Amino acid sequence: MRDHSIGSWTARRSRKSPHRIAVVHQDSRRTYAQLHDRTTRLAHHLRSAGAGRGDRVAFLGPNHPAFLETLFATGRLGAVFVPLNSRLAEPELTHCLTDSGTSFLVHAAPFAGFAQRSGLPRLQVGDAYETALARSVADPLDEAVTLDDLAMIMYTSGTTGRAKGAGLTHGNLTWNSLNTLVDGDIASDEVTLLSAPMFHTAALNMTCLPTFLKGGTLVLEESFSPGRTLDLVEEHRVTMMFGVPAMFQQIAADDRFETADLSSVRTMMCGGAPVSEALIHTYERRGLSFVQGYGMTEASPGVCLLDAENALAKAGTAGVPHFFSDVRIVDPAGQDAERGELVVEGPNIMSGYWGLPQETAQVLTDGWFRTGDVAVADADGYVRIVDRAKDMIISGGENIYPAEVENVLYEHPDVVDCAVIGVPDEKWGEVGRAVVVLREGASPGESGLLASLEGRLARYKIPKSVVFTDELPRSGAGKLLKLPIRRAYGGSCPHPSGGNA
Numbered sequence: 001m002r003d004h005s006i007g008s009w010t011a012r013r014s015r016k017s018p019h020r021i022a023v024v025h026q027d028s029r030r031t032y033a034q035l036h037d038r039t040t041r042l043a044h045h046l047r048s049a050g051a052g053r054g055d056r057v058a059f060l061g062p063n064h065p066a067f068l069e070t071l072f073a074t075g076r077l078g079a080v081f082v083p084l085n086s087r088l089a090e091p092e093l094t095h096c097l098t099d100s101g102t103s104f105l106v107h108a109a110p111f112a113g114f115a116q117r118s119g120l121p122r123l124q125v126g127d128a129y130e131t132a133l134a135r136s137v138a139d140p141l142d143e144a145v146t147l148d149d150l151a152m153i154m155y156t157s158g159t160t161g162r163a164k165g166a167g168l169t170h171g172n173l174t175w176n177s178l179n180t181l182v183d184g185d186i187a188s189d190e191v192t193l194l195s196a197p198m199f200h201t202a203a204l205n206m207t208c209l210p211t212f213l214k215g216g217t218l219v220l221e222e223s224f225s226p227g228r229t230l231d232l233v234e235e236h237r238v239t240m241m242f243g244v245p246a247m248f249q250q251i252a253a254d255d256r257f258e259t260a261d262l263s264s265v266r267t268m269m270c271g272g273a274p275v276s277e278a279l280i281h282t283y284e285r286r287g288l289s290f291v292q293g294y295g296m297t298e299a300s301p302g303v304c305l306l307d308a309e310n311a312l313a314k315a316g317t318a319g320v321p322h323f324f325s326d327v328r329i330v331d332p333a334g335q336d337a338e339r340g341e342l343v344v345e346g347p348n349i350m351s352g353y354w355g356l357p358q359e360t361a362q363v364l365t366d367g368w369f370r371t372g373d374v375a376v377a378d379a380d381g382y383v384r385i386v387d388r389a390k391d392m393i394i395s396g397g398e399n400i401y402p403a404e405v406e407n408v409l410y411e412h413p414d415v416v417d418c419a420v421i422g423v424p425d426e427k428w429g430e431v432g433r434a435v436v437v438l439r440e441g442a443s444p445g446e447s448g449l450l451a452s453l454e455g456r457l458a459r460y461k462i463p464k465s466v467v468f469t470d471e472l473p474r475s476g477a478g479k480l481l482k483l484p485i486r487r488a489y490g491g492s493c494p495h496p497s498g499g500n501a
Contacts, residue, residue, distance in 0.1 A: 005145035005170045007043075007075025009212060010036040017215045023065050024236065025220045030065060032215070035072075038065075041136040043073035048136075049104055049121050053078035053143070056100045056153065060084040060093070060115070061108025062222035063198050066125045068208075070106045071152075075170065078145045081152045082165075083199040087458045090114055092163065096155050100165055100354060147171030153354050154201055156297040157401045157461075165354035166297045173205060175347035176300035179322035180210040183305045184267065184291060186240070190216030191264070193232055193241040195224040196397070201301040202271045206293060207242040216240075226250040230260040237264040244272035244397025245279060246428050248290075252282045267291055267308075271301075272397030273429050277315050284312075294318030294385065298369055300348040303327065304383050317382040318375075324348070327383060328368070329375050342375040342383065343368040391482055393422035395430050398460045402432070402482075405453075405461055409434060412452050414442035417472050419485050420463060432463035435489045437472060 001008060010032070013022070018033035030038070051057055057074045059067050059081070067083070074081040082100050084093055086108075097105070097118055105122040106129075107115045115122045123129055151173055153165040180186060184206075192211040196203040198220075211218055219236050221228070224243070229251055232238060243251075248270060251257060268283065271293040280290060289308035295301035304327065306319030321327045325346035331337040345368045352360035363370045374387035393400040402420035409418045417437035422430040436449065444452075446466040453462045467489050473481040 001142055002144040003076060003142050004147050005075040005078070005143075005149065006151055006173050006209065007039070007072045007077075007145065010039045010072050010076075011140075013212065013215055020215055021217045022212070023068065023218050023220060025063075025065050028065070035065070035069070037138055038133055039069050039072045039076070040138045040141060041133040042069050043076045043141055044139065045123070045132045045136045046073055046079070046104060047077060049123075051077060051079050051104050054150075055079045055104070056082050056102040057104045057106070058082035058084050058097060058100070058102040059106045059199075060086055060111045061106075061125060062086060063194055063220040064108065064125060064222065065220065066106060066108075066129060067198055068212075068218075075145065075151055076141050076143060078143045078149060080150050083152070083154060083204070085155065085199045085458070086111070086197070087460060089456050089458055090117075091456060092458065094118070095163060096165070099163075100153050100155075145170065147174060150351065154297050157399055157404055162404075164356060164359060167351045167354050168300055169351050172300045172348050172350060173209060175324055176205050176302050177210045177213050179302050179324050179346075179348060180206055181214065182323040183302075183307070184210065184269065186210050186214050186216070186267075188214045188216060189239070190214060191219060191236055191239045192216055193219045193221065193229065193236070193238045195221035195229060195232075196242055196244065196247065200397075201297045202293065202295070202397075203242055205300055206271065206295075206302060207240065207269060211240070226254040227256065230254060230256050230262075233265060234261045239264055240267040240269065241265065242269045242271070245270060245275050246396040248275070248283070249279060249427070252279065257286075262286055262288060269293060271295065273394050274316050274318075275311070277312065280311055280315060292319060294383070296371060298350045298363070299325070299344055299346075300350065302348060303342075303344045303371070306382070310382075314378075314380075314382045317378070317384045319383065320381050321383075322346070322348075329377060329383075334365070339376045339386070340374065342371045342373050342385070344371060345369070391421075393420075393430050393432055395422070395425070395432065395460060396428040400432055400461050405432060405434070405457060405463065408453055408456050409436065409449075412444070412449060414438050414444045415449075419472055419480050419482065421482065421486050421490055423465070423490050425464070431465075432461070433489065434463040434466045435472065435485055436466055436468055437470065438468060 013032040014036035022032040022035045059070045105120045151170040152168045155163045198204040269291045292306040295303040302322045304318040327344045329340045331340045405420045419435045423433045425431040473484045
């Protein structure tokens with residue numbers, strides 16, 4: 001086989017375990033042989049529509065078998081998959097499409113209006129999608145795609161207010177899956193529940209692809225519900241599930257948590273933020289332990305893993321580097337330091353930011369990726385993240401970059417100056433708070449100001465509270481001084497926090 005892409009995995013899996021169930025979605029079940037047939041047909045349809053080597057094909061919608069079929073079909077053509085965050089506002093989605101130069105869009109029905117306005121050739125999941133597959137051919141495909149070829153452009157919110165596309169090669173994704181298989185002990189009989197969105201790197205690359213590589217079964221859910229999660233675990237005898245701490249907190253708070261049959265669960269993989277000791281103890285009482293991961297889109301995403309055996313003893317740490325990855329803690333000069341920026345190297349590190357050579361050069365030096373996170377390590381090599389050099393807010397596992405939100409706030413005619421900071425939230429860990437200076441005589445009010453952001457930012461990025469002030473502290477060079485702003489305005493929220501939806 002000349003095709004070494006992740007797209008070839010359907011053919012390789014089909015010849016090894018054709019009758020094993022690959023994907024469960026609602027009432028449908030598809031074997032690896034059936035999935036391979038559908039992926040082949042979709043690849044031929046995309047080719048007939050003009051998609052070929054190097055062309056970008058995007059998917060917009062919730063977790064669905066069509067997401068995986070589009071991913072694998074795109075890879076088999078040597079094209080590039082662009083998973084779109086369905087929670088983004090229309091201007092943000094438009095940026096991702098135009099920045100990537102997407103030439104074809106596969107989308108779910110709720111996004112039909114946006115898809116039409118995009119002007120792109122498109123295919124809607126549902127009857128039109130099924131008809132396209134039925135009319136297509138299933139002739140074998142074997143394009144010469146290498147591990148060094150670009151597989152995916154995955155967009156990550158930008159620190160400067162612009163989302164950047166991390167270019168991930170087939171090798172990046174393959175090596176990340178190998179890291180996960182080695183360190184996560186994923187088995188061939190795995191039944192993996194995916195209710196976290198696959199357009200995020202952790203759900204797709206840390207759980208979905210490794211499970212597929214081992215020949216396990218993927219149970220796809222379009223949205224998360226704690227009660228529904230417990231039902232699915234019992235119904236399908238789920239062995240592995242992924243979520244952010246807020247999701248596991250909601251499951252534990254469900255009335256059925258203490259009585260639900262969770263005996264099938266072997267692995268609970270958690271990322272996005274450290275798991276609290278209280279939550280670790282809550283699940284330990286049910287005989288369950290967390291495997292915690294630290295990473296980022298640019299690393300495909302695995303950087304460090306904290307295994308279940310050390311979940312309590314090393315609570316609060318990010319764990320140790322993945323098997324085929326290495327990390328260093330360096331000072332501003334790039335020399336090893338006890339406390340400094342965490343940098344990571346390995347075959348899972350991105351090729352670069354799409355179309356942004358200068359930004360790529362700023363974060364990649366001799367193969368080492370600068371995470372922007374400040375870290376320390378203990379005597380056993382367990383890494384602890386102690387600060388965020390990039391001021392990122394992590395809310396319910398979603399990354400929010402203040403600069404992106406601030407840029408939109410500045411477009412309001414009454415806003416003279418603003419800063420966005422993270423504040424504690426019982427449900428989501430953190431939520432955004434806007435600290436705003438208004439023009440003289442203006443009084444849009446908190447609700448009016450926040451309402452102006454609707455439709456322009458994803459809802460989870462919109463601050464949950466606003467504090468008005470007369471002046472914000474700035475350095476002599478005019479740079480916002482976030483530390484005194486956090487000290488002054490980062491306490492308990494003066495207004496009830498809203499949902500992170």
